[in-house]
Amino acid sequence: MAGSGIDVDLFVPLPTRGVSDEVRNKYKNHKVEVRCNGRLRIHRIGIPKEGKSVIGRAARYILMNAVFILKSISSKADVIFVQSTPPTQGATAAIIKKVMHIPFVYNLQDVFPDSLVGTGIAKKGSAVYRMGRVIENFTYRNADKIIVISNDMKTNIMTKGVPESKIEIVNNWIDGNVVKPIPKDQNYMYEKFGLSRENFNVVYAGNLGYAQNIEVIIKAAEVLKDCSDIKFLIFGKGAQEEEYKNMAAELNLCNLSFFPIQPYSEVSYVYSLGDVSIVPCKKGFGSSAMPSKTWSIMAAGTPVLASFDSDTDMEKLINSQKVGMFNHAEDWEGLSSNIKYLYSNREYLQEYGRNARKYVEENISREKCVGKYIMCIKNSKNIN
Incomplete structure (x- = not known):
């Protein structure tokens, strides 16, 4: 995105999954990182490490999203772009959109709460599932564009009332120069x-x-x-x-x-x-x-x-x-x-x-798929 002329402020938590305490401590000292000739600014947010407790992880997500809201509304963004993991991110972006009156592009990587049912974490109709559907519907209703990664995902959310005109399909890409056959x-x-x-x-x-x-x-x-x-x-x-x-x-x-x-x-x-x-x-x-x-x-x-x-x-x-x-x-x-x-x-x-x-x-090349993302984000400025 930054390479295509878009100024990007990226808000992320300090790394926690699959990294050592040494790596995590290294990033604690680099809470703001500037790349791409100043067009990309990475803001790393210091919040507790992710544990195995469901309640603890949920609390961490809520804290993270609260910080995202405060950081975002103090910025001068033209478009909000968020991914669907954790699922509360979509609702967070919807709130930011309402406060800032700017378009919201949602990158749906995992359909929630369907994924909870599929993994056996929750049952269809349970309190957790119903709460998930409330979050899901609120997110879809407020997103100006929803980027999904497959036709199956597109069909899934269309059955839930999302108009086809709101949906773009962009596969997750792979860099063929990085991943390649090894004899x-x-x-x-x-x-x-x-x-x-x-x-x-x-x-x-x-x-x-x-x-x-x-x-x-x-x-x-x-x-x-x-x-x-x-x-x-x-x-x-x-x-x-x-x-x-x-x-x-x-x-x-x-x-x-x-x-x-x-x-x-x-x-x-x-x-x-x-x-x-x-x-x-x-x-x-x-x-x-x-x-x-x-x-x-x-x-x-x-x-x-x-x-x-x-x-x-x-x-x-x-x-x-x-x-x-x-x-x-x-x-x-x-x-x-x-x-x-x-x-x-x-x-x-x-x-x-x-x-x-x-x-x-x-x-599925990186160039083709990233180009579709950039086009979708640039076009979203003309939605509202």
């Missing part, structure tokens, strides 16, 4: 983790939580445990990490290993380890999300194995672009069958990998 003989991860280049590797990398349904991978590994050269490599951490590790240990799976999550700078090496990489989800969760790891896998030239909800953008992508194979969410027998098929028919691996990389280069 096996140049991938040092094999040596780092003591892996064989002769094995057929099935990779998952990311959060180990409820919504990701890592259980389907573990059960597929159990089905294929007698195939000695098919190995399942799981990189990640999350709320259910120990539960998943215990499940694998109880099944005595020698073909499945857990590894620490790797920094983003190593993502090309991680996904290039895989002959295939898995994108799983809990049943009912896929209609409101298109995992961004999909683009990272494809940028690395690796075929995608999606264990996902049917009739979604994910299924359409896999089948229409021939970038991998699809099975229904929670169907570990279907997943294991797809793995075995590609293991036995490896000529498809190169075809799917080439198609995946080509699709990313032509459709």
Whole structure:
């Protein structure tokens, strides 16, 4: 944005997830950072670290949003642009809009409170769900433009009364210069983790939580445990990490290993380890999300194995672009069958990998997607 001539004031909390106290303390001394010849000013807000308690996290979000309101209304902004995580951000931006009388562009990355139902945190019709719908409706009603990341998400919010004219679809992008295929003989991860280049590797990398349904991978590994050269490599951490590790240990799976999550700078090496990489989800969760790891896998030239909800953008992508194979969410027998098929028919691996990389280069490049954001933000100045 700053590079396109927009002056940006970015308000963010001090980093807390996946960073050491040393890194956090470093940023405490850089609460205002100026970049891009003065066009980008990053304002870091000192608030408590994020804990595991739901109540504590909610209190942190409320405090953060209160500070955002105070900081924003003292600025001279022409447009407000916020993302949907945490979900209270949208309501915060709506309040700022009403006070400052300026347009509000909302970047919807996760449909709330649907995601709470999908992850099992709340039930449809519960008090938490109803409160979430109030926040959601207030946000959608006041947003001048809503940028969503998939057709599924667009359909979802249109069924809730959002007019189509308010919605723009912009996929989450991937920088193909950063994430790219790494040849096996140049991938040092094999040596780092003591892996064989002769094995057929099935990779998952990311959060180990409820919504990701890592259980389907573990059960597929159990089905294929007698195939000695098919190995399942799981990189990640999350709320259910120990539960998943215990499940694998109880099944005595020698073909499945857990590894620490790797920094983003190593993502090309991680996904290039895989002959295939898995994108799983809990049943009912896929209609409101298109995992961004999909683009990272494809940028690395690796075929995608999606264990996902049917009739979604994910299924359409896999089948229409021939970038991998699809099975229904929670169907570990279907997943294991797809793995075995590609293991036995490896000529498809190169075809799917080439198609995946080509699709990313032509459709999900950073330049194209950022350009759409900039156009939407600039056009929003003429809405009111």
